[in-house]
Amino acid sequence: MMGRRIATVAAALAALMLGPVPAIAQKATLNVVTAGDQNMVDYVKDYLAPIFEKNNPNVTVKAVGTGPGDAGSQKIAEKLAAQKTNPSWDVDVAVVHQKMAGDMVREGLLAPYVKDVSTGKLTTSPTAKSALGQNVEGYVIPMFQSQTAIAYNPSMVQTPPKSYADLEAWVKANPKKFGHNGIKGGMSGVAFVVGWIYANAPNSDKLMAGPYDKAVADAWGPAFAKLKDFNKQVTITPGNAGTLDMLNRGEIAMGPVWVDMFYTWMADGKLPPTMRLALIGPGMPGQPMYYVIPAKAANGAAARKFVEMATSPQVQAEGIVKKFNWYPGIDAQHVKAQLDEKTWNKLFIDVSPQDLAAKAKPFPVKEYFDAILQGYEKQVMN
Amino acid sequence: MPKHEELLRAPVKESRILPLCLVAPALLTVLVLFVYPLCYSLVTAFVDKGGQPTLGNFYRAFEFYSVDIGFTVVIVTLSTFAVGVLAIAIGGYLTLGECAPAVALLRWVYRWPLFIPFVVAAQCMRTFLAKNGLMNNSLVSLGLLDPQSTVGFLDWRGIVITFVWKQLPFVALLVSGAMASLDRTTIEAARNLGAGRLRILVEIVVPQVRPTLMVGLILSFVTMMSVLSVPIMVSGESPTMITVDMAFRINNYGDYGAANALGFISYALTGAAAWIYLRRGIAGGGKP
Numbered sequence: 001m002m003g004r005r006i007a008t009v010a011a012a013l014a015a016l017m018l019g020p021v022p023a024i025a026q027k028a029t030l031n032v033v034t035a036g037d038q039n040m041v042d043y044v045k046d047y048l049a050p051i052f053e054k055n056n057p058n059v060t061v062k063a064v065g066t067g068p069g070d071a072g073s074q075k076i077a078e079k080l081a082a083q084k085t086n087p088s089w090d091v092d093v094a095v096v097h098q099k100m101a102g103d104m105v106r107e108g109l110l111a112p113y114v115k116d117v118s119t120g121k122l123t124t125s126p127t128a129k130s131a132l133g134q135n136v137e138g139y140v141i142p143m144f145q146s147q148t149a150i151a152y153n154p155s156m157v158q159t160p161p162k163s164y165a166d167l168e169a170w171v172k173a174n175p176k177k178f179g180h181n182g183i184k185g186g187m188s189g190v191a192f193v194v195g196w197i198y199a200n201a202p203n204s205d206k207l208m209a210g211p212y213d214k215a216v217a218d219a220w221g222p223a224f225a226k227l228k229d230f231n232k233q234v235t236i237t238p239g240n241a242g243t244l245d246m247l248n249r250g251e252i253a254m255g256p257v258w259v260d261m262f263y264t265w266m267a268d269g270k271l272p273p274t275m276r277l278a279l280i281g282p283g284m285p286g287q288p289m290y291y292v293i294p295a296k297a298a299n300g301a302a303a304r305k306f307v308e309m310a311t312s313p314q315v316q317a318e319g320i321v322k323k324f325n326w327y328p329g330i331d332a333q334h335v336k337a338q339l340d341e342k343t344w345n346k347l348f349i350d351v352s353p354q355d356l357a358a359k360a361k362p363f364p365v366k367e368y369f370d371a372i373l374q375g376y377e378k379q380v381m382n
Numbered sequence: 383m384p385k386h387e388e389l390l391r392a393p394v395k396e397s398r399i400l401p402l403c404l405v406a407p408a409l410l411t412v413l414v415l416f417v418y419p420l421c422y423s424l425v426t427a428f429v430d431k432g433g434q435p436t437l438g439n440f441y442r443a444f445e446f447y448s449v450d451i452g453f454t455v456v457i458v459t460l461s462t463f464a465v466g467v468l469a470i471a472i473g474g475y476l477t478l479g480e481c482a483p484a485v486a487l488l489r490w491v492y493r494w495p496l497f498i499p500f501v502v503a504a505q506c507m508r509t510f511l512a513k514n515g516l517m518n519n520s521l522v523s524l525g526l527l528d529p530q531s532t533v534g535f536l537d538w539r540g541i542v543i544t545f546v547w548k549q550l551p552f553v554a555l556l557v558s559g560a561m562a563s564l565d566r567t568t569i570e571a572a573r574n575l576g577a578g579r580l581r582i583l584v585e586i587v588v589p590q591v592r593p594t595l596m597v598g599l600i601l602s603f604v605t606m607m608s609v610l611s612v613p614i615m616v617s618g619e620s621p622t623m624i625t626v627d628m629a630f631r632i633n634n635y636g637d638y639g640a641a642n643a644l645g646f647i648s649y650a651l652t653g654a655a656a657w658i659y660l661r662r663g664i665a666g667g668g669k670p
Contacts, residue, residue, distance in 0.1 A: 071633035182619035184630050189619075236618025238508060238536055249514040251534065373634055377446050381619065 035072030102134025
């Protein structure tokens, strides 16, 4: 077993070092289109592109960003759908969120490329098979896993909450000292609201596994009513960055954040190094972003090589974990071997692997997800 | 003489097509990039996903966002009003002010926000207006405010402040221009009869520049109705402006129908503002 894994890794590395192959002889432009914040574009442009171009001198990588959140992924899906009848499409590799990945597979916009790349076998995570209840096996490789957690300022919070119930009690005692950004200003707030429903609604396992049953969604009334009361005692922040800004300025003591953003801000000196994280129970959602290859990508062969490089243990270790503080997209044991103990542990100081195993939840299946957002709009905001 | 006239006329006759040709690209651009999308969005507001006519989009828009629609009207109206009052104050001081250095300084300074995009203004306000932001920190360090009693303005008040800060120079520019071109004898006459500066401003100057002021305010109203960056960046969600809801509908549910219905509602609101203004113009003697 171990031997086979090593062989796979070795094969991946060999593929990396082989350099230009005849299949892509002319100078081609590989369009890598990525949803997400600017850091995603920077990652492709400043980190992945130089490595790939060095090994493939005949290919120029062009990184294009389509904007943060599901909106960014939606733009990619719309662009591909618009070109559906064309013989070849001008997107070679795309990086998309979970919600759109399922739709894109269903609409036949993606190529089942995972079998063609050697690193496809390095991912066994459930998110590589199912995206919010939709089967995406064979079509996606996770680029990274990101996770939300509650960031807190230890000088203002002596005993951090361990669960949503703890948090509720803390907020009652410390009004306006907890801040979240709701559902319209970014995904960290969305994740907090989803976690709230997981904690306060019956049958929360059904939300992650599907299939959709309207009766389950109709039973959320009390959970939303409780959230509406809770919101009266909190500060609503302007966006993911807004929560971190307010933590930094000491205006709030706690708030939901993306773990990778938290560490990146800390490394950039935009957040005091004393800030800590807590992943509260029963759990908060996280999500991967996926590398996908459109069904009629103009440079399909180069695209496969690109994804193979980007999901290799080396690149996952150096780029994803060390540079960007994300959890790796491929299985952790392949990546750990590439990193020194200190770098690896940094990722798990506050949120232990056990915490992740028990409390890192996926987002709900799409219908429930939409129902949560709509329910929040209707019952909490109105 | 007739010969001369013919010579003058001939090229005019020939070039009648030429102006049309010259105008065509611009006209086409407007038709394709503005009129077509406008009509398309108006039509799709009344059509469901299957292409059947429906009022469901409007039902959803009101079911979910009636609070936000009201909030948008209040915020934009309040901002427009504040812009009007402050623009008159600035224009008035530029026209009637007696301290030459102060007038020169004001004239130099007030236009600056005109050159700053909304998104940049919003980004600056986000750190400026926060509870422990630049404004409150400055007030605290000057001893004017107690650190415990600071209040953040990152809510509807922040939106109004940003809107007013950004739109004020535009209206003030129009208004002060109109004030500068007034016949100064009316002002001098009032002054000779003993009127104070405030009274001259309110009773003599403002009534004469009212048409210009109204044009500036209507344009500001329409501009502010359409801004997405400021509410998204400055304020939290509840309540929020309908531009944010439109973006949210599209980005999260792919629901263009309800987004277009909200768009239709915002056209209707700006249309109503324009109509009120036109009607008052006609009642006031037909001068727009």
